[in-house]
Amino acid sequence: MTKKPKVFLFVPYLLWLALFVIIPLFLILYQSFFDIHGQFTFGNIVEYFTSGTYLSMTLSSFFYAFLITLVTLVISYPAAYLLTRLKRKQLWMLLLILPTWINVLLKAYAFIGIFSQSGSVNDFLAFIGVGRQQILFTDASFLLVATYIEIPFMLLPIYNAIEEIHPSYVSASRDLGASQWETFRRVIFPLSLSGVRSGVQAVFIPSLSLFMLTRLIAGNRVITLGTAIEQHFLVTQNWGMGSTIGVVLIIIMVLIMLLTGERKKGAAK
Amino acid sequence: MMEKRSFKWANLYLVFVFLLLYAPIAYLIYYSFNAGGTMNSFTGFTWEHYQAVFEDTRLIRIALDTLKLALSSALAATIIGTFGAIGIYYVKKRRTRNTLLSFNNILLVSPDVIIGASLLILFTMVGFQLGFTSVFLAHIAFSIPIVVLMVLPRLQEMNDSMVTAARDLGANSFQVLSRIILPSITPGILAGYFMAFTYSLDDFAVTFFVTGGGFSTLSVEIYSRARQGVSLEINALSTILFLFALGLVVGYYFIQQGLEKNKRKRTAVKDPTNHEKAVSPR
Amino acid sequence: MKKLTLMAVAVLALSGVLHLASVQLDRAGGATDGNTFYFYNWGDYIDPELLEKFEEETGYRVVYETFDSNEAMYTKVQQGGTAYDLVIPSEYMIDRMIQEDMLMELDHSRIEGMDNLVKDFLDQPFDPGNRYSIPYFWGTLGIVYNETLIDGESLDSWDDLWSPALKESVMLIDGAREVMGLSLQSLGYSLNSTNDQALQEAADKLDGLVPSVKAIVADEIKTYMIQEEASVAVTFSGEAADMMWENEKLHYVLPEEGSNLWFDNMVIPKTAQNPDAAYAFINFMLEPENAAQNADYIGYSTPNEAAMELLPEETISDEQFYPSEETMDRLEVYENLGPEYLGIYNDLFLEFKIQRN
Numbered sequence: 063m064t065k066k067p068k069v070f071l072f073v074p075y076l077l078w079l080a081l082f083v084i085i086p087l088f089l090i091l092y093q094s095f096f097d098i099h100g101q102f103t104f105g106n107i108v109e110y111f112t113s114g115t116y117l118s119m120t121l122s123s124f125f126y127a128f129l130i131t132l133v134t135l136v137i138s139y140p141a142a143y144l145l146t147r148l149k150r151k152q153l154w155m156l157l158l159i160l161p162t163w164i165n166v167l168l169k170a171y172a173f174i175g176i177f178s179q180s181g182s183v184n185d186f187l188a189f190i191g192v193g194r195q196q197i198l199f200t201d202a203s204f205l206l207v208a209t210y211i212e213i214p215f216m217l218l219p220i221y222n223a224i225e226e227i228h229p230s231y232v233s234a235s236r237d238l239g240a241s242q243w244e245t246f247r248r249v250i251f252p253l254s255l256s257g258v259r260s261g262v263q264a265v266f267i268p269s270l271s272l273f274m275l276t277r278l279i280a281g282n283r284v285i286t287l288g289t290a291i292e293q294h295f296l297v298t299q300n301w302g303m304g305s306t307i308g309v310v311l312i313i314i315m316v317l318i319m320l321l322t323g324e325r326k327k328g329a330a331k
Numbered sequence: 332m333m334e335k336r337s338f339k340w341a342n343l344y345l346v347f348v349f350l351l352l353y354a355p356i357a358y359l360i361y362y363s364f365n366a367g368g369t370m371n372s373f374t375g376f377t378w379e380h381y382q383a384v385f386e387d388t389r390l391i392r393i394a395l396d397t398l399k400l401a402l403s404s405a406l407a408a409t410i411i412g413t414f415g416a417i418g419i420y421y422v423k424k425r426r427t428r429n430t431l432l433s434f435n436n437i438l439l440v441s442p443d444v445i446i447g448a449s450l451l452i453l454f455t456m457v458g459f460q461l462g463f464t465s466v467f468l469a470h471i472a473f474s475i476p477i478v479v480l481m482v483l484p485r486l487q488e489m490n491d492s493m494v495t496a497a498r499d500l501g502a503n504s505f506q507v508l509s510r511i512i513l514p515s516i517t518p519g520i521l522a523g524y525f526m527a528f529t530y531s532l533d534d535f536a537v538t539f540f541v542t543g544g545g546f547s548t549l550s551v552e553i554y555s556r557a558r559q560g561v562s563l564e565i566n567a568l569s570t571i572l573f574l575f576a577l578g579l580v581v582g583y584y585f586i587q588q589g590l591e592k593n594k595r596k597r598t599a600v601k602d603p604t605n606h607e608k609a610v611s612p613r
Numbered sequence: 614m615k616k617l618t619l620m621a622v623a624v625l626a627l628s629g630v631l632h633l634a635s636v637q638l639d640r641a642g643g644a645t646d647g648n649t650f651y652f653y654n655w656g657d658y659i660d661p662e663l664l665e666k667f668e669e670e671t672g673y674r675v676v677y678e679t680f681d682s683n684e685a686m687y688t689k690v691q692q693g694g695t696a697y698d699l700v701i702p703s704e705y706m707i708d709r710m711i712q713e714d715m716l717m718e719l720d721h722s723r724i725e726g727m728d729n730l731v732k733d734f735l736d737q738p739f740d741p742g743n744r745y746s747i748p749y750f751w752g753t754l755g756i757v758y759n760e761t762l763i764d765g766e767s768l769d770s771w772d773d774l775w776s777p778a779l780k781e782s783v784m785l786i787d788g789a790r791e792v793m794g795l796s797l798q799s800l801g802y803s804l805n806s807t808n809d810q811a812l813q814e815a816a817d818k819l820d821g822l823v824p825s826v827k828a829i830v831a832d833e834i835k836t837y838m839i840q841e842e843a844s845v846a847v848t849f850s851g852e853a854a855d856m857m858w859e860n861e862k863l864h865y866v867l868p869e870e871g872s873n874l875w876f877d878n879m880v881i882p883k884t885a886q887n888p889d890a891a892y893a894f895i896n897f898m899l900e901p902e903n904a905a906q907n908a909d910y911i912g913y914s915t916p917n918e919a920a921m922e923l924l925p926e927e928t929i930s931d932e933q934f935y936p937s938e939e940t941m942d943r944l945e946v947y948e949n950l951g952p953e954y955l956g957i958y959n960d961l962f963l964e965f966k967i968q969r970n
Contacts, residue, residue, distance in 0.1 A: 283969055542678075
């Protein structure tokens with residue numbers, strides 16, 4: 063590569079990195095070595111890896127984050143793909159993002175109303191003769207609401223990636239006799255993978271530490287690491303243990319980044 | 332024939348996604364007219380909650396402040412994040428690049444409580460007065476990583492030969508940036524802005540910890556009302572804001588369409604990226 | 614590039630307009646440091662009309678900020694960065710703030726209307742002699758049930774929650790002290806127990822509660838009970854009052870074994886910039902008329918005896934919200950257990966929660 067374009071433009075970013083990432087990171091790391099009495103200890107890490115509670119929490123966080131990401135992807139990909147073929151696609155895209163601007167807590171309350179025993183969904187089930195079901199506090203309702211919240215974060219990057227694929231590729235593929243499905247499989251899908259990757263990262267990583275919905279919709283049947291951290295920081299004021307879990311989350315994130323990270327440049331092209 | 336039918340099915344799917352995304356919104360709006368006090372049984376129609384909003388100057392002020400904060404902090408985060416992404420892209424060593432990216436994502440994975448508490452410690456350590464500025468900085472801070480995440484893939488898709496070609500033709504680095512790099516990553520930048528805006532609107536925990544001096548956002552207000560019960564006044568306010576945003580989005584779209592049409596008339600095909608992409612075999 | 618610049622300018626312009634509009638609305642605008650009163654309270658925990666009245670009567674400008682939990686409030690006050698003149702924490706938090714020397718000692722000669730308060734609510738163990746705090750609201754922890762959903766099942770003790778008839782129908786409040794406390798009390802122990810064996814027994818007993826539990830939630834419990842999602846809930850009296858207001862089939866009982874007595878009191882943090890305003894506000898809230906208006910608006914029980922006389926008869930005569938002396942004797946106030954036992958309570962509660970998977 064030749065000269066970089068204007069290095070000084072990169073400076074604010076590096077400044078941000080130092081001030082708001084590196085310094086807090088060290089604060090957290092530092093704190094994770096102290097117990098509630100302010101004594102230096104390795105006990106927090108030891109406790110994390112020996113306690114069944116934390117390990118099972120880690121597993122379930124992973125499991126649910128994986129499911130949420132998967133469901134979000136399955137719903138968002140076709141939607142993003144179909145959107146790019148619409149006439150006023152940009153407008154529709156914006157309209158799909160709009161619901162995210164309403165407060166999450168309010169939307170959660172709305173879902174409680176919709177899914178409750180006397181809610182609209184159960185009214186419908188009773189009407190068609192299925193009978194009322196317990197919907198709230200189940201994995202299904204939790205997944206649905208969590209997915210609902212995350213969809214835009216998956217939709218947008220995928221949409222952008224597909225949108226960027228030049229029409230000439232698609233028409234070339236068609237001219238060469240490829241069917242619609244083949245065109246999709248051989249041309250559109252591989253070229254949209256970069257979008258899928260940033261979508262997965264934008265959904266999976268925050269899902270690991272989801273906490274409010276686990277209580278509101280799942281009634282604490284689902285407990286993630288985020289819940290534990292919140293407890294330690296606020297209720298027990300055991301910032302050491304809270305920080306330790308935070309550090310573990312960060313390590314997991316780095317591993318995920320390595321797994322889903324960019325391949326060697328050029329390989330994808 | 333075949334294609335037409337499948338297209339209809341496709342539309343049906345999109346309709347389904349739309350219904351899903353708008354269902355809770357419709358629910359909220361419906362109950363904002365409920366004469367009964369809760370989001371439960373609808374007992375009768377009333378404008379009373381809307382009246383309450385217009386009488387509550389404190390709430391209106393908080394709504395305005397929330398929007399101001401979201402619009403401006405997202406802008407700042409987008410600018411910093413975009414150049415950050417470009418910077419990361421031009422880092423030669425792959426390992427350094429990955430390290431930078433990992434650091435970038437730390438704020439994405441950290442639960443809000445940790446970010447909030449750390450930033451609170453940070454701000455008070457340097458003796459910063461808590462208020463709009465501290466919240467503004469915090470929002471920029473946690474929005475930057477999502478911008479980078481949205482912009483970076485666009486850079487990777489960009490055709491490097493364009494940049495090289497431009498340089499060979501004597502373009503300086505500013506020209507390369509404004510004529511080639513930025514236009515080809517514009518969709519990523521816009522996506523980043525929207526995400527940053529959304530993050531800012533949604534955030535509760537971080538804002539809570541770093542706010543002060545009477546500055547508050549809608550999220551903080553709504554969460555702290557939870558113990559006493561969120562009143563339908565909030566529904567009414569959200570409805571108003573939602574309709575406002577809807578108007579803005581639709582208005583913006585049609586204005587932009589109008590401009591684009593005019594522009595297209597004046598200059599036929601002038602987008603260098605497209606041209607290049609069309610001829611480069613990859 | 615042009616397009617992006619244009620958009621950026623548009624966004625900036627819009628922010629500017631919003632800023633101007635917000636400044637227009639700023640009631641505290643033109644306020645000087647001397648007459649601004651920073652009030653830190655739970656969201657929607659005071660009748661806004663009272664704030665206006667206070668401003669009119671005293672000339673202070675109220676800046677009202679809100680928090681959603683004691684712990685979050687504590688962190689804010691402790692770290693500094695903003696100075697609040699008056700805060701309303703719950704009793705166990707007041708205990709902790711006193712121990713950590715975060716509160717200003719009250720000058721009782723500047724407070725008028727202490728006589729209006731119920732004597733029983735003064736001089737509590739968390740603040741002997743009310744040296745630091747003045748009661749604002751109070752209440753209990755108890756059981757709410759829906760009469761149509763529990764099939765005549767009688768509910769008057771904590772122990773009844775373990776009844777097999779209540780399978781999958783109890784909602785618990787998401788708090789370690791509350792849930793551990795009810796188990797301890799059902800076994801006859803104090804809810805402030807720091808006896809390891811008693812705690813273990815309580816935790817073991819909780820295991821048996823798992824089949825009864827439908828969900829463990831927080832403030833949403835109100836919405837859920839109003840919508841009849843569950844038939845029984847363990848919750849605070851204030852929340853119960855709200856629920857019963859919306860759904861007439863709900864009833865509140867104070868368990869036989871005793872229960873928790875909680876207080877939200879007014880305190881002045883050491884960092885306060887304008888204690889004069891805080892005193893003015895305390896005096897203002899001690900006036901029976903104002904206390905009554907506030908109790909009527911919020912629906913919680915007021916500690917102000919003179920104000921109780923101004924409230925409707927049916928409110929005051931309700932034994933569940935204004936219990937008799939005898940019942941009051943069985944109520945316990947949370948003590949600050951210190952970080953170690955708080956941690957143990959939380960760990961045991963977390964294990965209980967995890968078991969439900």
